[in-house]
Amino acid sequence: MFDTTLSLTDVIFLAKGAGITILVTAISVVIGTVLGILFGIIRVQLGAVLAAPLTFFLDIFRSVPLLIQLVLANAFMGMVLQLQLSGFFVACMVLSLYTAAYCAEIVRGGIDAVPKTTRRAARSLGMSWGQDMRHIVLPLATRVALPSWIGLALGVMKDSALVYVVQVTELLKSTQILITRLQEPLFLLLICGAFYFIISFPLARFGGYLEKRWSND
Amino acid sequence: MFDYTFQWKQVLARLPKMLDGAMVTMEVAVLSMLIGIVLAIVLTVMRRSGSRPLAAFATTWVEVARNTPALFQIYMAHFGIASFGIHFSPFTSLLIGITFNNAGYLAENFRGALKAIPETQTRAGRSLGMTSSQSFRFIILPQMLRIAFLPMTNQMVWAILMTSLGVTVGMNTDLYGVTQDLNALTFRTFELFAIAGVIFYIITKVITLGARLAAARLFRY
Amino acid sequence: MKKFALTAVLLATTGLAGAAQADKLDDIIASGKLRCAVVLDFPPMGMRDNNNEPIGFDVDYCNDLAAALGVEAEIVETPFPERIPALMSGRVDVGVASTSDTLERAKTVGFTVPYFAFDMAVTANSESGIDSFEAMKGHTVGAVAGTYEAIALEEYVNAWGEGSTFRPYQTQADVFLALSQGQLDATVSTSTVAQATVKSDNFNGIEVVGKAPFDIDYVALFTRRDEYGFLNYLNLFVNQQVRTGRYEELYEKWIGGELPDLTVQGVYR
Numbered sequence: 001m002f003d004t005t006l007s008l009t010d011v012i013f014l015a016k017g018a019g020i021t022i023l024v025t026a027i028s029v030v031i032g033t034v035l036g037i038l039f040g041i042i043r044v045q046l047g048a049v050l051a052a053p054l055t056f057f058l059d060i061f062r063s064v065p066l067l068i069q070l071v072l073a074n075a076f077m078g079m080v081l082q083l084q085l086s087g088f089f090v091a092c093m094v095l096s097l098y099t100a101a102y103c104a105e106i107v108r109g110g111i112d113a114v115p116k117t118t119r120r121a122a123r124s125l126g127m128s129w130g131q132d133m134r135h136i137v138l139p140l141a142t143r144v145a146l147p148s149w150i151g152l153a154l155g156v157m158k159d160s161a162l163v164y165v166v167q168v169t170e171l172l173k174s175t176q177i178l179i180t181r182l183q184e185p186l187f188l189l190l191i192c193g194a195f196y197f198i199i200s201f202p203l204a205r206f207g208g209y210l211e212k213r214w215s216n217d
Numbered sequence: 218m219f220d221y222t223f224q225w226k227q228v229l230a231r232l233p234k235m236l237d238g239a240m241v242t243m244e245v246a247v248l249s250m251l252i253g254i255v256l257a258i259v260l261t262v263m264r265r266s267g268s269r270p271l272a273a274f275a276t277t278w279v280e281v282a283r284n285t286p287a288l289f290q291i292y293m294a295h296f297g298i299a300s301f302g303i304h305f306s307p308f309t310s311l312l313i314g315i316t317f318n319n320a321g322y323l324a325e326n327f328r329g330a331l332k333a334i335p336e337t338q339t340r341a342g343r344s345l346g347m348t349s350s351q352s353f354r355f356i357i358l359p360q361m362l363r364i365a366f367l368p369m370t371n372q373m374v375w376a377i378l379m380t381s382l383g384v385t386v387g388m389n390t391d392l393y394g395v396t397q398d399l400n401a402l403t404f405r406t407f408e409l410f411a412i413a414g415v416i417f418y419i420i421t422k423v424i425t426l427g428a429r430l431a432a433a434r435l436f437r438y
Numbered sequence: 439m440k441k442f443a444l445t446a447v448l449l450a451t452t453g454l455a456g457a458a459q460a461d462k463l464d465d466i467i468a469s470g471k472l473r474c475a476v477v478l479d480f481p482p483m484g485m486r487d488n489n490n491e492p493i494g495f496d497v498d499y500c501n502d503l504a505a506a507l508g509v510e511a512e513i514v515e516t517p518f519p520e521r522i523p524a525l526m527s528g529r530v531d532v533g534v535a536s537t538s539d540t541l542e543r544a545k546t547v548g549f550t551v552p553y554f555a556f557d558m559a560v561t562a563n564s565e566s567g568i569d570s571f572e573a574m575k576g577h578t579v580g581a582v583a584g585t586y587e588a589i590a591l592e593e594y595v596n597a598w599g600e601g602s603t604f605r606p607y608q609t610q611a612d613v614f615l616a617l618s619q620g621q622l623d624a625t626v627s628t629s630t631v632a633q634a635t636v637k638s639d640n641f642n643g644i645e646v647v648g649k650a651p652f653d654i655d656y657v658a659l660f661t662r663r664d665e666y667g668f669l670n671y672l673n674l675f676v677n678q679q680v681r682t683g684r685y686e687e688l689y690e691k692w693i694g695g696e697l698p699d700l701t702v703q704g705v706y707r
Contacts, residue, residue, distance in 0.1 A: 013490045063374070063421040064414045065381035067393065071523075072414060075407040078527020080221045087529065154284070161286040162382075167516065167524065172289060179296075180479045180611035181486055183618075183640040186300040189293055193285045200284035296612070299619040307605060387580060387605040387616070397519060398606070401584030404546040406523050 017174025028095035036103020061101035091163035110141030150207035238395030253319030260324040282321020295386035307388040330364035474500035538586035548663035552656035559629035566623035577623035580605035
């Protein structure tokens, strides 16, 4: 069906794009998760009123299209602050905060899912706040949060397709460059889509499996 | 402090055009949600039907929608499908792309919601003399939609945000497209996109708050 | 002692001021690198070879400029709508991106004298029956978002009224892809890109059918508008390219045929 002129160098070119996609995703998910856990705990500890400014700030990342976040951050850092940052840096920065905003919600949900009485029991047994967090909340909240977190990480990978707008040549952009030269849109797009699917699908299934397993007992 | 002169006046003069764009954005998002919900119900029924080809079709749809980027889906709806000689306008391509995505995610939400409804209810309906389609329509479906109401609100917000991807298929009437066109004319990138961001923020807030109020009224009991 | 401190402060501030006064030209020479914004889906001005490396008239032009400055050239690919934002955000030093020197843009960036001139051609899908610019009326036409020809064409389409539709795409490739798929009936682009694309055999069923009645599209290099030193240098560079015959050489290499005149009759620049 497909009589392609795709050469080995083109395949390597695509693989490079895929590498950038994975790299941007990995950096953003790691930084975003650390920040997200921090923000999530702060929100729970401070309570709704005191944490309102933080909640508002994080909410922006979930209410404005990622494309606009990227364009704005790029314009602000470059045009207004006159900082010489690479597109890659801006992309990771925005995606990290974007991840953190969703992750904070997941963490908050996880902590809230730990019954208050369990935590009170832990504290009355003489555990410190830190001990309670580590030995009681962490294991219980993780069960609730981990499946959603996997979903989030995969979401960030898919959303990283938008970083082309700050001149980062990730997988989808590499595909478009090849389409320009080879004029085989359907074939190249299918390769590109298949790549995302192959990474995303098994992990999504694994997340579903964990969710099912952990919600049964 | 900054070595940059903000020029809001020039940009604010273009606000009416951007608000027109916001209306188109709303139109695409609402249509894609309505069609998406109907399709998601169909997909859910297919997955429960027991027919293997139907279930396989529905599952493929859901998994592709959930495991590839929305941008890819929209680009595919325009340039990919056109390889077969079928042409859609930018508006239709964007609508198809987002609807495809919505239907996939919503079908998964519905599946989760169904798990929360005991099987015995269907059996109860059947024993009251309802056909299986009647018991699905009158007993299961309303509960399913209620349980899935919050995820549906989230998906609506997603649909709004996804309209910004229409520029890749030649869309220039939605909020993002209008903003980009204005940017090509004036190059006030920061000011223009900041205003577009604020409009998007307001739209999503109105929708989430509206949904919360509606939920409080609808699901009081 | 006090006097000494004062002198030290004075010296420090003048030193700082001196450092701040190093302009773009100095910065480029000092950094040893010239970053050019080039559009790479715009053959034959900018494109990619079989190894996906950048080539084309603009790429060579950037390399010449870097050689003249005695630095290394770095090609930064920028889609049409991102050319000027890329400069303003400091990601590139100069645009060698076939950029029309419009007055609206000159409010934001500084243009040199023209280094190239295009005329505009109409390319149509063979099945559309379009054989001239006027015949585009009542059809779906498109161009690359944010370009000179897109802005001009959209005005025509608005004037034509009902039935005519204008569609901007993000890249030149998307435009020709949509055109060959029949999603667009015709497009207006620079005649060089039109001819190069039709000749490349990458797209089926499209042909150049005529010229668009737009003014000659003079394109210029651009940099930040307050960098007079660099702008001066660039102007002289453009002049030297013509004087030394390098302009003609590059034109012959990438385009061929009659060399476009870069001067406008009857007016100074």
